[in-house]
Amino acid sequence: MKKDIAVIVSGAVLLIAAMLMPDTLSVVKLILFIAAFAVSAFDVLISAVKGITKGNIFNENTLMVVAAIGAFCIREYPEAVFVMLFYRVGELFEEYAVKKSRKSISDVMNICPEYANVVRDGQIQKIDPDEVQIGELISIAAGEKVPLDGIVESGSSFVDTSALTGESVPRPVAVGEEILSGCINQNGVLTVRVTKSFEDSTVSRILDLVETASAKKSKSEKFITKFAKYYTPIVLALALLLAVLPPLLIEGATFRDYVYRALSFLVVSCPCALVISVPLAFFGGIGGAAKKGILVKGGSYLESLSQAENAVFDKTGTLTKGVFAVREVHPVGMTADELLETAATAESISSHPIAQSLREACKTPVSSDRIESAEEIAGHGVSAKIDGKNVLVGNGRLMESGQIPYEKADGGTVVYTAIDGVFAGSIVIADEIKADAKTLAGTLRQCGLKKTVMLTGDTKETAERVAKELGFDAVYSELLPGDKVSKLEEVMANASQRGKTIYVGDGINDAPVLARADVGIAMGALGSDAAIEAADVVIMTDEPSKIGTAVTIAKKTMRIAKENIILSLVIKIAILILCSLNVVGMGVAVFGDVGVMVLAVLNSFRALSGKE
Numbered sequence: 001m002k003k004d005i006a007v008i009v010s011g012a013v014l015l016i017a018a019m020l021m022p023d024t025l026s027v028v029k030l031i032l033f034i035a036a037f038a039v040s041a042f043d044v045l046i047s048a049v050k051g052i053t054k055g056n057i058f059n060e061n062t063l064m065v066v067a068a069i070g071a072f073c074i075r076e077y078p079e080a081v082f083v084m085l086f087y088r089v090g091e092l093f094e095e096y097a098v099k100k101s102r103k104s105i106s107d108v109m110n111i112c113p114e115y116a117n118v119v120r121d122g123q124i125q126k127i128d129p130d131e132v133q134i135g136e137l138i139s140i141a142a143g144e145k146v147p148l149d150g151i152v153e154s155g156s157s158f159v160d161t162s163a164l165t166g167e168s169v170p171r172p173v174a175v176g177e178e179i180l181s182g183c184i185n186q187n188g189v190l191t192v193r194v195t196k197s198f199e200d201s202t203v204s205r206i207l208d209l210v211e212t213a214s215a216k217k218s219k220s221e222k223f224i225t226k227f228a229k230y231y232t233p234i235v236l237a238l239a240l241l242l243a244v245l246p247p248l249l250i251e252g253a254t255f256r257d258y259v260y261r262a263l264s265f266l267v268v269s270c271p272c273a274l275v276i277s278v279p280l281a282f283f284g285g286i287g288g289a290a291k292k293g294i295l296v297k298g299g300s301y302l303e304s305l306s307q308a309e310n311a312v313f314d315k316t317g318t319l320t321k322g323v324f325a326v327r328e329v330h331p332v333g334m335t336a337d338e339l340l341e342t343a344a345t346a347e348s349i350s351s352h353p354i355a356q357s358l359r360e361a362c363k364t365p366v367s368s369d370r371i372e373s374a375e376e377i378a379g380h381g382v383s384a385k386i387d388g389k390n391v392l393v394g395n396g397r398l399m400e401s402g403q404i405p406y407e408k409a410d411g412g413t414v415v416y417t418a419i420d421g422v423f424a425g426s427i428v429i430a431d432e433i434k435a436d437a438k439t440l441a442g443t444l445r446q447c448g449l450k451k452t453v454m455l456t457g458d459t460k461e462t463a464e465r466v467a468k469e470l471g472f473d474a475v476y477s478e479l480l481p482g483d484k485v486s487k488l489e490e491v492m493a494n495a496s497q498r499g500k501t502i503y504v505g506d507g508i509n510d511a512p513v514l515a516r517a518d519v520g521i522a523m524g525a526l527g528s529d530a531a532i533e534a535a536d537v538v539i540m541t542d543e544p545s546k547i548g549t550a551v552t553i554a555k556k557t558m559r560i561a562k563e564n565i566i567l568s569l570v571i572k573i574a575i576l577i578l579c580s581l582n583v584v585g586m587g588v589a590v591f592g593d594v595g596v597m598v599l600a601v602l603n604s605f606r607a608l609s610g611k612e
Contacts, residue, residue, distance in 0.1 A: 004091070007040060007043070008088050010039050011036050011039045011085050011088070012036075012085060014032055014036035015032075015033070015036040015078065015081045015085065017032050018032035018033045018077070030077070033078075033080075033081065036081045037068070037080055037081050037084065040081060040084035040085050040088055041068055044061050044087065044088070045061075045065055047061040066236075068080045068081075068083045070259065070262075076260060076263075086594040086595075087594055089594060089598070113129055113147035113181065113182075114145075115129065115147065116128070116129045116131075116132050116138050116147035116148060117139040118132050118138050118139075119136070119138065119139055119191070120136070124139055129148055129198040130197070130198040132194055132198065133194070134196065134197055135193065135194060136193070137153060137191055137192070137194075138191070138192050139189065139191055139192075140185045140189070140190045142157070142185055142188065142189065143184070143186075144185055145181075145182065145184055146179055146180065146181050146182065146183045146184070146185060146192070148192075148198060148201050150179055150194045150195050150196075151177070151179070151193050151195060152173055152174060152177050152179055152190055152191070152192055153175065153193050154175060155175070155188050155190040155191055157172075157173055157186060157188040157190055158171065158187060159171055159172075159184060160183060160184040161180070161183050171183075173190070180201075235265075235266065236266070238265070239262040239266045240262070242261055242262040242265055243255070243258050243259045243261075243262035243263075246258045257582070260585070264584070264585060264588075265580060268572055268575045268576055268588075268592035278561050278564055278565060279299070280604040281561040281564060281603075282299035282302055282303075282557060282607075284604050284606075284608035285299075285302050285553055285554065285556070285557030285607040285608075286298075286299065286302065287607075287608050289550060289553050292550075292553070293541045294537065294538070294539055294546055294549065294553070295524070295538040296536070297535075297538075301519055302558070303554070303558060304518050304519045304536075304554075305519055305550055305551055305554035306555045306557070306558040308500050308551055308554075309450050309495050309496060309499030309500060309501065310449065310450065310451045310452075310453065310491050310494075310495055310501040310502070311444050311449050311451070311452050311453070311501075311547065312487075312502070312504070312513075312517070313454050313455070313503075313505070314454075314455060314456065314484075314503075314505035314506065315431075315454055315455070315456035315458060315466060316431060317505075317506040318505055318523055319437045319440075319454065319544055320431040320466065321432045323357075323431065323432060324354055324356070324429050324430070324431060325361070325429065325431075325432055326340070326357055326360075326361035326427055326428070327411065327428045327429065328409070328411060328427070328428035330425050330426045330427070330428075331425040332407070332423055332424055332425045333422075334425070337362075337363055339417060339424060340361055340363070341362050341364055341366070342386065342393075342424065343358050343393045343417050344359045344361070344362040345367070345368070345370055345384075345391075346371070346374065346386060346393040346417075347393055348368045348371070349376060350376055350382060354413060354415065358415070358429075370386050371386055372385040372388070373385045377394065377398065380395060381393050381416075382394060389419050390419070390420050391419055392404070392416075392417065392418040393415060393416070394415065395415070396416060399416050399418060399423070402418065404422070406418070406423045406426070409428055410428075410461055411428045411430060411465060412428045412429055412431075412462055413428070413430065413459070413462065414426050414427070414429075415427045415428075415429060430462070431462075433469060433470070434543070434544060436543050436544060436545035437470060438469070438470060440452075440470065440544045440545055440547065440548070441471040441473075442471065443545060443547075443548035444547065444551070446548075447548050447555070450499075451474070451491070452473050453473060453476070453491055454466065454467050454470070454472050455479055455487055455488070455513075456475070456476070456478075456479065457477075457479050458478070459477060459478060460478060463475050463476075463477035463478075484510070484512075484513045485512055488503055489516070492517075492518070501517055502517060502518065502519040502521055502547070503517035503519075503521065504522075504539075504547060505520075505521075505523075506522060506523035506542075510534075512534075514534040514535045515534040519537060520534055520537070521536070521539060522534070522535035522538050522539070523538075523539055524538040524542070556606070560603055560606055560607050564603055567596065567600060568596050568597075568600055571596050575591075575592035
């Protein structure tokens with residue numbers, strides 16, 4: 001950019017010197033004009049020649065060179081230099097805009113660690129992350145990037161996850177917790193056991209997503225590229241006709257006058273404002289989303305997101321935390337603590353998540369020594385003899401098979417308990433809803449979506465309770481992975497012709513549905529590799545509320561792209577007509593080209609901000 005600025009300044013100084021030179025020194029004046037033109041036009045001329053040699057004859061550089069040389073040939077020296085100088089100014093703005101857009105995405109790229117401190121034979125060795133094997137221990141000192149995904153074996157610390165998730169608040173990690181590559185360890189020393197190779201790690205997946213994002217163009221971008229391909233030769237032909245036909249057909253018309261009009265016509269018709277500003281708007285949108293912890297794999301998905309009409313969600317791990325916890329305890333003839341202790345003791349033989357949640361909720365340590373005998377009854381629960389008493393812990397079917405009258409409960413998965421044939425109470429266990437999911441349906445409606453749907457393999461009662469709490473429009477429960485695809489297709493079939501359907505999930509079983517949806521969105525921090533691979537958009541924070549942010553950014557990006565198209569075409573067409581009628585000259589034509597491009601580029605900066 002320093003070189004470009006130097007060229008513009010040098011050309012401008014030479015141009016001013018030439019214009020101030022008295023007409024008596026006409027030879028010196030001409031030399032200064034030629035020098036100003038050569039300085040400002042050299043790089044553009046080289047680019048035009050390279051384009052022509054590669055078969056790309058009709059490009060913006062060719063138009064500018066033809067117009068500038070033509071102006072020089074008819075002795076409109078100041079206009080010839082102005083065309084090149086302002087074109088260089090426009091290119092400078094374009095370069096600055098692209099660099100600014102790239103920087104926001106490169107901030108994500110900077111999460112890539114340069115080394116890993118692996119512990120081998122009691123010694124710490126500094127090696128490349130891709131050489132570390134799964135199961136090896138790595139040491140991460142304060143201030144270092146986490147090179148690989150793993151589980152903390154020793155130490156505790158706070159980690160900066162802003163590069164991954166966009167969250168500014170550090171997250172605490174301790175022994176037994178997962179830590180993701182790309183985070184920065186802020187204080188204590190951590191020893192981490194590696195669970196994924198470098199190529200499968202979080203940081204590697206993010207880099208791959210970002211690097212391939214620009215490969216998938218939106219329909220708007222494809223349209224502009226195709227438009228420019230046909231637009232440029234048509235404009236050249238019209239300019240040629242404007243220069244030649246009027247002097248031949250209109251009495252008193254001169255070639256010099258109409259050649260000047262044709263050259264002005266060429267300058268203003270340059271399509272660079274369209275060719276640059278529309279892709280730049282999408283590039284800015286992808287960068288702005290990355291700042292918010294939302295990775296979009298291409299401009300086409302931004303365009304589809306902006307047309308979203310329906311949002312379909314998986315439940316567990318997407319809208320809920322995916323962790324069972326005791327929500328309510330309803331004892332009969334004993335205290336809540338006694339009921340929990342009895343149920344947890346009976347379930348101590350089971351590895352089921354429900355049994356785990358009972359043990360975690362019990363205030364006293366569970367001892368299996370109290371169990372004299374125990375049997376796990378598939379699909380029903382557990383039968384055990386504890387301290388000489390016969391205990392049944394399980395679902396309603398278990399109570400019915402033992403012919404035990406019981407009080408039904410709802411609100412989640414219900415565990416009923418009976419002691420010596422007498423009902424002792426119920427415990428309600430439910431998956432906790434994510435805090436920010438509770439406002440999700442309202443946010444999406446504000447974004448223009450018409451319908452929110454939940455698909456889950458969970459029971460009907462649990463699914464309907466969660467859907468009601470979240471304010472969703474529809475819910476389908478007890479579904480297999482294949483059923484989810486069918487239900488998604490039903491929702492898509494009922495959408496309008498332009499309306500798109502998004503699906504949000506995080507598990508391996510969500511991969512087919514994510515791939516089938518118009519836009520598949522995966523939860524990236526804790527989501528499965530298959531889901532992230534199949535998705536078009538990845539939410540690195542695991543926050544459902546970011547779906548609304550993604551839709552808002554997409555709509556804003558599309559609005560900016562359309563503004564750029566309308567701005568460019570309206571101003572250019574108006575000035576083209578005025579140039580043809582000789583109402584305006586080369587100076588206004590230069591504004592019609594470079595000025596419009598600068599305005600469009602500045603407008604595209606708004607997409608980069610990521611503001612909703």
